Amino acid sequence: MATKSLKARKSALSNTEKQLDVLSNSIFKAGVLPTFKQKLHAHQIEEIKPNVLQVLQINMGYMCNQVCAHCHVDAGPDRKEMMSRQTLQQCLTVMQTEKIETVDLTGGAPEMHPDFRWFIQEIRTQTSVQEIIVRSNLTILLANKKYYDLPDFFAEHRVHIVSSLPFYKRNKTDRQRGSGVFDTSIKALQKLNATGYGKPDSSLILDLVYNPSGAFLPGDQKALEEDFKKALLNDFGIEFNQLFALANLPISRFLDYLIASENFEEYMTALVEAFNPVAAKNVMCTNTLSVSWEGYLFDCDFNQMLDLKVDTAHPHISQFNSQLLQKRKIQISQHCYGCTAGAGSSCQGSIA
Amino acid sequence: MKKEYYNPEDLKKFGEISKWNKELGDRFFEYYNKVFEEGALTAREKSLIALAVAHVVQCPYCIDAYTKDGLQRGIENEEMMEAVHVGAAIKGGAVLVHGVQMMNRHDQLSM
Numbered sequence: 397m398a399t400k401s402l403k404a405r406k407s408a409l410s411n412t413e414k415q416l417d418v419l420s421n422s423i424f425k426a427g428v429l430p431t432f433k434q435k436l437h438a439h440q441i442e443e444i445k446p447n448v449l450q451v452l453q454i455n456m457g458y459m460c461n462q463v464c465a466h467c468h469v470d471a472g473p474d475r476k477e478m479m480s481r482q483t484l485q486q487c488l489t490v491m492q493t494e495k496i497e498t499v500d501l502t503g504g505a506p507e508m509h510p511d512f513r514w515f516i517q518e519i520r521t522q523t524s525v526q527e528i529i530v531r532s533n534l535t536i537l538l539a540n541k542k543y544y545d546l547p548d549f550f551a552e553h554r555v556h557i558v559s560s561l562p563f564y565k566r567n568k569t570d571r572q573r574g575s576g577v578f579d580t581s582i583k584a585l586q587k588l589n590a591t592g593y594g595k596p597d598s599s600l601i602l603d604l605v606y607n608p609s610g611a612f613l614p615g616d617q618k619a620l621e622e623d624f625k626k627a628l629l630n631d632f633g634i635e636f637n638q639l640f641a642l643a644n645l646p647i648s649r650f651l652d653y654l655i656a657s658e659n660f661e662e663y664m665t666a667l668v669e670a671f672n673p674v675a676a677k678n679v680m681c682t683n684t685l686s687v688s689w690e691g692y693l694f695d696c697d698f699n700q701m702l703d704l705k706v707d708t709a710h711p712h713i714s715q716f717n718s719q720l721l722q723k724r725k726i727q728i729s730q731h732c733y734g735c736t737a738g739a740g741s742s743c744q745g746s747i748a
Numbered sequence: 749m750k751k752e753y754y755n756p757e758d759l760k761k762f763g764e765i766s767k768w769n770k771e772l773g774d775r776f777f778e779y780y781n782k783v784f785e786e787g788a789l790t791a792r793e794k795s796l797i798a799l800a801v802a803h804v805v806q807c808p809y810c811i812d813a814y815t816k817d818g819l820q821r822g823i824e825n826e827e828m829m830e831a832v833h834v835g836a837a838i839k840g841g842a843v844l845v846h847g848v849q850m851m852n853r854h855d856q857l858s859m
C-alpha cells in the first residue's frame with residue numbers, strides 16, 4: 397500500500413483536469429455509456445437544482461495521519477494545505493448570516509488542524525448552528541497524546557461523530573486503510589462508547605460509514621448495518637447508531653486504483669446500471685455547500701477535489717451571496733453516478 | 749462465429765432471452781427474483797448457496813455474478829471458499845458413490 401499521496405508521488409492523476417478528462421472521455425465519449433447528463437434527461441430530470449441550504453461542509457485541510465487507498469481527497473501526512481484563521485472566521489460569519497443548521501467538518505483529519513477546538517467552541521458560542529458533525533477517521537484519536545481527550549471534548553460540545561470503518565474484520569479494513577488501522581479503530585470506538593457515544597440511551601451520536609474495499613458497490617445498507625452491529629457487539633462490545641453504506645466515487649486515489657487494476661470500465665458500468673432517479677433528486681449538493689481550505693465554494697466535497705468551483709460570479713466564502721448561489725447550476729460530471737447508485741444487487745440488477 | 753463460447757458482456761444481455769419468448773422469459777425472471785428474496789433462508793445464505801451451485805454447474809456467468817454479490821453483502825473470502833468446498837465435496841461424493849453401483853454391477857457379472 398502506498399504511503400504517499402498522488403500529489404507527492406507526482407502522479408498524473410493528481411491533476412484534476414486529467415481526472416475530468418478520464419471521466420469525460422473513454423467509454424462516455426464513445427457512447428458506450430450515457431453521460432450523467434444524458435442519463436438525467438432520459439429520466440426526465442432537467443438538472444439537479446439547489447434546494448434550501450442546510451449544511452455547510454468545511455474541509456479544514458488535506459493533512460491526515462492515514463493514506464487510505466480509496467481516499468477521494470488524496471489526503472495524507474504529506475499534504476500541508478490548511479484553512480487559515482481568517483477563512484475559518486468567514487465561515488463563522490456565513491453560519492450566522494445564513495442560519496446554517498448543520499456544520500460538517502471534514503478533511504483530511506480535521507482534528508489535526510491547530511484551530512480545530514477553537515473553531516468548534518466558536519461555532520457553539522457564536523452561532524445558532526444546531527448540529528456539528530465531525531468526520532473522524534478514528535485512529536487520529538489515539539495517534540498522539542494531545543488527541544486522547546478529544547472524546548470528552550466532543551461530548552461536551554455535543555458533536556455528532558461520523559466515522560469510517562470499512563469492515564468489521566481486520567483484513568479488509570487494513571487492506572483499504574493500512575496495517576494496524578483496524579485494531580486502533582476498535583480501541584477508538586471503545587473509547588467513544590465509554591464516553592457515552594453510540595449507546596442506546598445516550599444523545600451522543602456515533603455513526604459509521606462503510607465504503608467497499610474494492611471495485612464493487614455496497615450491498616443493502618440495512619443488512620450490512622445488522623451484520624456490523626452483530627459482529628462489533630459480539631467481538632468487541634461496541635455499539636453505534638447508524639451505518640451508511642456509500643459507494644466510492646471514481647475520483648482521485650480510487651480512480652487511480654480503478655485504472656491500475658483495470659476495473660474502470662466495469663465499475664462505471666455498474667454505477668450507471670445502478671442509477672436510481674429517486675436518489676438523483678436527493679443528492680448531497682441539493683442542500684449542502686462545501687468550502688475548501690482556501691475558502692472557495694463547491695457544490696460538494698467531490699467537486700472540490702475535481703476543482704469544479706460553484707458556477708457563480710463569486711465563488712469565495714468572503715463574497716457569499718445566497719441569492720446567486722441559490723440560482724446556480726450544479727456542476728456535474730460522470731463521478732456523480734457514485735451519488736445516484738441504488739443498492740447493488742448481483743445479476744438480479746441486470747436482469748430485472 | 750466469435751472465437752470464444754463465453755463472453756462476459758453476454759451476462760448483461762441475459763434479460764434479452766425474453767425477446768424470443770416473452771411469457772416464459774418473464775415467468776422465469778419473476779421466479780428467479782422471488783427465489784432470492786429473504787425467506788426462511790436469509791438473502792445472504794442464498795447467495796452462498798448460489799455461489800456453490802454456480803461452481804458445481806461451472807457457470808462462469810453465475811460465478812462472476814455471485815462472487816460480486818458476496819462482496820457487496822460483505823461475505824468473506826473464507827466463507828466463499830468453504831461454500832465452494834461444499835459444492836466440490838458433493839460433486840466428488842456424487843462421483844464416488846457411483847462406485848458402489850460399479851461394484852454391484854461388477855460382482856453381479858463376475859463369477
Ligand code: SF4
Pocket residue numbers: 460461462463464466467468469470471472503504505533
Ligand atoms: S479516507 Fe479519510 S482517513 Fe483515509 S486518507 Fe482520506 S481523509 Fe484520511
Ligand code: SF4
Pocket residue numbers: 679680681682695696697698699726727728729731732735
Ligand atoms: S458528486 Fe457532487 S455534484 Fe455530483 S451528484 Fe454528487 S453531490 Fe451532486
